[in-house]
Amino acid sequence: xxxLFATSNTNKISEAAEILVPLGHSVEGLLIxxxxxxxxxxxELGLEAVTESKVEQALALIKGTEFExxxxxxxxxxxxxxxxxxxxxxxxADVVEKIGLDGVLERISKSKNRGGEYRAVVILSDGxxxxxxxxxxxxxxxxxxxxINGFGYDPIFIPEExxxxxxxxxxxxxxxxISHRGVAIxxxxxxxxxxxx
Numbered sequence: 529x530x531x532l533f534a535t536s537n538t539n540k541i542s543e544a545a546e547i548l549v550p551l552g553h554s555v556e557g558l559l560i561x562x563x564x565x566x567x568x569x570x571x572e573l574g575l576e577a578v579t580e581s582k583v584e585q586a587l588a589l590i591k592g593t594e595f596e597x598x599x600x601x602x603x604x605x606x607x608x609x610x611x612x613x614x615x616x617x618x619x620x621a622d623v624v625e626k627i628g629l630d631g632v633l634e635r636i637s638k639s640k641n642r643g644g645e646y647r648a649v650v651i652l653s654d655g656x657x658x659x660x661x662x663x664x665x666x667x668x669x670x671x672x673x674x675x676i677n678g679f680g681y682d683p684i685f686i687p688e689e690x691x692x693x694x695x696x697x698x699x700x701x702x703x704x705x706i707s708h709r710g711v712a713i714x715x716x717x718x719x720x721x722x723x724x725x
Contacts, residue, residue: 529720530598531652532558534565534586539679540603543704547713551721558600560589569604571618578604578618579649579660587655596655605648605708607681609669611639620681629673629684642668646685646708650716659719663712670694678703 531553533541538557545555557564567585569578582602590596606620612635616623624632636642646665651658666688673683675696682695682703689706690698704710 529553529654531555531601532586532590532595532598533601533603534558534567534582535603536564536566537679539700540709542700543707543709544601544603544713546701546704547710547717551717553720555601558586558590558595560593565589569618571622573618575604575606575618575647575649579651583651583653583658587653599652599654601650601652603648603650603709603712605646607685608645608647609636609639609641610643610645611636611641624680629681632681633669633671633673633684636669637671642671644669644685646681648708648712650709650712652716652720659716661712661715661719663708663710663715665689665706665708665711 531548533544533555535541535557541555541557548555565586567582570581571578579602582604583600586600586602590600606617608617609615644667648663651660667686670684670686674694675683677698677700678696685695686692687695687706695703
């Protein structure tokens with residue numbers, strides 16, 4: 529299946545390709561006139577609503593183009609702290625852009641609870657069928673930034689299933705084997721290979 533990942537984040541495309549290409553699918557970024565699309569995102573409604581909105585917009589963008597007939601993959605993810613319910617959530621990218629990782633760590637330091645989780649919702653649609661999957665990666669927040677790999681909150685997030693390193697201290701293959709997005713895309717791949725589909 530030809531899969532067009534509607535994201536401006538090339539790291540996310542690489543993560544998806546690591547899982548889906550070995551299963552016989554192709555994964556590429558969705559480009560319209562050479563540009564990655566920008567979507568209206570109802571962030572106040574949460575990750576699932578954002579993802580559902582983005583898939584509708586992406587399908588509308590490819591209608592009548594050379595891409596019509598390909599499947600569209602969309603994803604939305606966020607970091608959730610246990611100390612501050614729902615924060616930063618669907619606004620994770622905006623929060624890190626506004627106050628930076630140091631600002632996030634400063635806020636978390638005001639609580640004794642360093643626990644948190646990454647959550648991802650992915651939807652793949654061929655225009656007729658939709659496949660949806662959710663992934664969660666539990667862990668805790670470090671006291672300082674560590675590592676140079678990954679993106680977003682990776683330098684401050686220590687996954688529960690790991691060995692004490694932050695995501696940014698791991699190779700991409702290590703991260704994708706346990707990350708929220710990796711879990712969601714693996715679940716999606718199982719839905720795609722289900723013989724009853």
